[in-house]
Amino acid sequence: MITIQEIKKSLIVSVWFMLLTFPIMVIRVNTVEKIVEWRWENMFFIGISVFFLSFLWRYLMKRKELEKKPDIGTWEISILQEIVKKPKILICCSCCLVLFALLLPFIFSFYQTNIITNALIYVMLGLGLNIVVGLAGLLDLGYVAFYAVGAYSYALLNHHFGLGFWSVLPVAAFLSAFFGILLGFPVLRLRGDYLAIVTLGFGEIIRLILENWNEFSFGPSGIANIKRPGLFGIQMSLETSIIYIYYLMLLIVIFTIFVVNRLQNSRVGRAWIALREDEIACQAMGIDKTKTKLTAFALGATWAGMAGAIFAAKTTFINPASFTFLESAMILSIVVLGGMGSIIGVIIASFILILTPEYLRAFSDYRMLIFGATMVIMMVFRPQGIIPNVRRTYKFSKSRIEN
Amino acid sequence: MKIKKMEYFFELFLGGLTRGSIYALIALGYTMVYGIIELINFAHGEIYMIGSFTALIVASVLTLKGFNQISILILASLAAIIYSGAYGYTLEKIAYKPLRHAQRLSPLISAIGMSIFLQNYVLLAQTSDFLPFPNLIPEFEFWEPYSHIIGSPQLVIILVTIIIMVLLTILIKYTKIGKAMRATAQDKNMAMLVGVNINHVISITFIIGSVLAAVGGVLIASHIGMINFYIGFIAGIKAFTAAVLGGIGSIPGAVIGALILGWTESFATGYVSSDYEDVFAFALLVFILIFKPAGILGHSDAQKV
Amino acid sequence: MNIALEVKKMTMDFGGLRAIDNLDLDVKHGEIVALIGPNGAGKTTFFNCITGVYRPTRGDILIYPPDREQLRINGLKSNNVTEKGMARTFQNIRxxxxxxxxxxxxxxxxxxxxxxxxxxxxxxxxxxxxxxxxxxxxxxxxxxxxxxxxxxxxxxxxxxxxxxxxxxxxxxxxDPFILLLDEPAAGMNPIEIKELDELIKKIRKQEKLSILLIEHHMSLVMNLSDRIFVMDYGRKIAQGTPDEIKSNKDVIKAYLGEDSDA
Structure with a gap:
């Protein structure tokens, strides 16, 4: 199988990378003590791993070429897709999952429950961004701005007027939607890649304003002592409130899944996908581009806003550092990894991306490195994500419709 | 009082010119790559950052070995240029080449991934702290009398930028590879038919863009005197703004855009507030894209139906 | 028969380039009309102009929906054009x-x-x-x-x-009342073209709509259309029934080149 030629190729690649990474990986200068540290072991490590990775890379490339012809779905994927397709199995599986989720706080510690709540927030953010990027195909790199709008709406309204979580949640959602439309209007005419940069710029502007406008947002020091969500005025201990927020989050995530699922097979959802697939044809079929894009922006932002309010209520402290571009990139990589437009994919991806660094501490330093690499590798080898979106199918018997 | 005001204005003007020159060097990479493969090379800022890091590492090692300033400047710059070029080349081969026929968003997401990857690669292999960058550009003695107007480093930055612009223009206008690049930018298939090796041209474009970024990286790092793994991100966005402002794909446009951006930032921070330095740049970017997406020298092309 | 689509003196300039020059064209209700011409004559540009992808420089585009008033649709967005009852297909399948x-x-x-x-x-x-x-x-x-x-x-x-x-x-x-087909037979084999021929006739009969098509397959065009418009270099050079077009000197010249009449 492996020819001399291939070994030679891999050797060349590995030497190339050893040279390429030499100054950054091997040399480290301590400018204070004026010592040069030579880390030759890194070079060796790079050489070996690149050598083997290059075989893997070529193998995957070859497989990708083969898959291009007809769609030979790989085995494991087709099973997952079958499950997604068959409503009975799907309902059964989701019932088990919901049951597990309900019992979870009693099985795991508070600490772990808290982490899972975190993951659920990302599920929500991922599903929200999924509307914008996955369904409507609008690459939004400033999604975190709407998250920030939601978080600060609750934090500020709570701080200044003492408003409670439940009354602010709809306000936060509404404000974020408003910002979504505010951003959406001017950028409608822009092509995909320009849109990405403008949204990125918008996200950074919001963050910089929050950082610098001390009178309004209390600057980099942020806002502390935000009230946790209440439940009919019942006094709760820290532990109870962690569990309470967990259930709250679970409920909202289920609601989100419900809504996104209904939307993606609706008239509006189809219009989004058509817009993603071909803008000109979409318009030629009588779809109003402006309206469709704005709806996607506004809805995506609404979800980010709600997630933001919950985040503020959960951590009781927010500052601009939570809303950097990296956060946007992380949510985007959830959507990309999960599979654009795929609900189950996004859920699985957010759990992988949030929980792995939590439980593998050694892994957490390399988190962003791996995120970045994942985005590249996914785009090169599997642009449709872990679990590609499955379109709804219809059965017909003599013009009678069964779904 | 009046003179003070004039002097302040002039100071800001030169500050803007220096900044603008650096932005121009980076912006050219964006514009050239976009001109050829219509991709926003999101990781371009990271190439610039890696260029500065390489220069820093080489310069530090040589300083400890007792080399003199001029040879350090030359060797460090050379190392930065070679390494940036090599990174640019490799980047294209890994992250963009396999995606040349993919969907619209795929290369862009891949580029963002590469950018995050390279940032963290440097962060993990080196440090997250700001590192002091040695002042590589010498203070010229003959310039001493004028140095209250403009310091030698600033002078060097502006001069180097001008020289590079001239060289680049000559390269693109008169050399064979320059012609091949222009042909590829016009029509990839047609260029292929008349015997242009597209892969070759794209690689060369990435290398040239990266080399320019490296030069910018060394100059700005020794001017400001501090670098960390994150400098590429902000610089990249700003240079991109410059490229778009001038009209992406247009080389003189990138320079004009960079200068306008440099002055805007310089005057806005000088006269309005320094807290919002980056906001001005981003706001400018958003405004251009909304009101004149084709930029100053760009031409909007109708989408083919 | 009443008119369904009427284009009056339409001109389209791209910068200094005149892609369509003072073109008149009409389609009656229930009629199949073909628009033919050599490559680059401006046929697809014409489609793009009347469907709102481009905004024509001058001229009027009028449609006459069966149950409504006439409408001038210059400069409408393409989704609105479709909504008003004129739908299209694309030459390069979209x-x-x-x-x-x-x-x-x-x-x-x-x-x-x-x-x-x-x-x-x-x-x-x-x-x-x-x-x-x-x-x-x-x-x-x-x-x-x-x-x-x-x-x-x-x-x-x-x-x-x-x-x-x-x-x-x-x-x-x-639910269009005019259907615009941009080279529907491109890339099809003879059997498929024959099927298409029948399909288009069937559609016209069942849906009672008008069809305007751009096509290069002459046998299909001659067989299907009630009338034919011929374009060259953005101008209309002939119009008439298939038989009239077949024997038109200008048309033959446009297709075979200037020197061929010798």
Missing amino acids: LFPNMTVLENVMIGRHCRTKSGVFSAIFRSRKTIHEENDIVEKSYNILEKIGIERFVNEFAKNLPYGVQRKLEIARALAT
């Missing part, structure tokens, strides 16, 4: 590749239906009814075109000829 065949057609129903975000979420009886209606109508169209066996396939996996037909199906789903 389907939605990652949607199923049925969904592609269902998109065509978009402008004839109403439900929005909230009704999608709450799924009221009215929405369910509308949804079923969309599915049923779309399926019927697929049956009519004869591609219903591909109903749940992704559009990107279809054979070329079926993709062309799906484009027609999708356009029909918007």
Whole structure:
């Protein structure tokens, strides 16, 4: 199988990378003590791993070429897709999952429950961004701005007027939607890649304003002592409130899944996908581009806003550092990894991306490195994500419709 | 009082010119790559950052070995240029080449991934702290009398930028590879038919863009005197703004855009507030894209139906 | 017969380049009209102008919907043009590749239906009814075109000829009274072309609509059309019945070159 030629190729690649990474990986200068540290072991490590990775890379490339012809779905994927397709199995599986989720706080510690709540927030953010990027195909790199709008709406309204979580949640959602439309209007005419940069710029502007406008947002020091969500005025201990927020989050995530699922097979959802697939044809079929894009922006932002309010209520402290571009990139990589437009994919991806660094501490330093690499590798080898979106199918018997 | 005001204005003007020159060097990479493969090379800022890091590492090692300033400047710059070029080349081969026929968003997401990857690669292999960058550009003695107007480093930055612009223009206008690049930018298939090796041209474009970024990286790092793994991100966005402002794909446009951006930032921070330095740049970017997406020298092309 | 589409003295400039020069054209209700001409004559540009992709520099484009007043549609956005009853297909197929065949057609129903975000979420009886209606109508169209066996396939996996037909199906789903077909037979083999010929006739008869098509296959054009317009370098050089066009000197010159009349 492996020819001399291939070994030679891999050797060349590995030497190339050893040279390429030499100054950054091997040399480290301590400018204070004026010592040069030579880390030759890194070079060796790079050489070996690149050598083997290059075989893997070529193998995957070859497989990708083969898959291009007809769609030979790989085995494991087709099973997952079958499950997604068959409503009975799907309902059964989701019932088990919901049951597990309900019992979870009693099985795991508070600490772990808290982490899972975190993951659920990302599920929500991922599903929200999924509307914008996955369904409507609008690459939004400033999604975190709407998250920030939601978080600060609750934090500020709570701080200044003492408003409670439940009354602010709809306000936060509404404000974020408003910002979504505010951003959406001017950028409608822009092509995909320009849109990405403008949204990125918008996200950074919001963050910089929050950082610098001390009178309004209390600057980099942020806002502390935000009230946790209440439940009919019942006094709760820290532990109870962690569990309470967990259930709250679970409920909202289920609601989100419900809504996104209904939307993606609706008239509006189809219009989004058509817009993603071909803008000109979409318009030629009588779809109003402006309206469709704005709806996607506004809805995506609404979800980010709600997630933001919950985040503020959960951590009781927010500052601009939570809303950097990296956060946007992380949510985007959830959507990309999960599979654009795929609900189950996004859920699985957010759990992988949030929980792995939590439980593998050694892994957490390399988190962003791996995120970045994942985005590249996914785009090169599997642009449709872990679990590609499955379109709804219809059965017909003599013009009678069964779904 | 009046003179003070004039002097302040002039100071800001030169500050803007220096900044603008650096932005121009980076912006050219964006514009050239976009001109050829219509991709926003999101990781371009990271190439610039890696260029500065390489220069820093080489310069530090040589300083400890007792080399003199001029040879350090030359060797460090050379190392930065070679390494940036090599990174640019490799980047294209890994992250963009396999995606040349993919969907619209795929290369862009891949580029963002590469950018995050390279940032963290440097962060993990080196440090997250700001590192002091040695002042590589010498203070010229003959310039001493004028140095209250403009310091030698600033002078060097502006001069180097001008020289590079001239060289680049000559390269693109008169050399064979320059012609091949222009042909590829016009029509990839047609260029292929008349015997242009597209892969070759794209690689060369990435290398040239990266080399320019490296030069910018060394100059700005020794001017400001501090670098960390994150400098590429902000610089990249700003240079991109410059490229778009001038009209992406247009080389003189990138320079004009960079200068306008440099002055805007310089005057806005000088006269309005320094807290919002980056906001001005981003706001400018958003405004251009909304009101004149084709930029100053760009031409909007109708989408083919 | 009454007029369905009327283009008066339309001119389209791109910078200094005149792509269409003072063109007059009309299509009557129930008529099949062909627009022919050598490559680069400006036929597709003409389509793009009257469907709102481009805004023509000068001239009038009028449509006469059967049950409504006449409308001037210059400068309308292309989705509004479709909504007013003029639908089109594309020369270089522009389907939605990652949607199923049925969904592609269902998109065509978009402008004839109403439900929005909230009704999608709450799924009221009215929405369910509308949804079923969309599915049923779309399926019927697929049956009519004869591609219903591909109903749940992704559009990107279809054979070329079926993709062309799906484009027609999708356009029909918007309930047009004029259908614009941009080279519907391009890339088809003789058998497929014959099928297409019959299909277009059937559509005209059943749907009672007018068809304006751009086509290069002369046998198909001559066989199908009631009238033919010929364009060259952005100008109309001839119009008439197929027989008149066949013997027109200017047309032969345009197709075979200046020197061929010797």
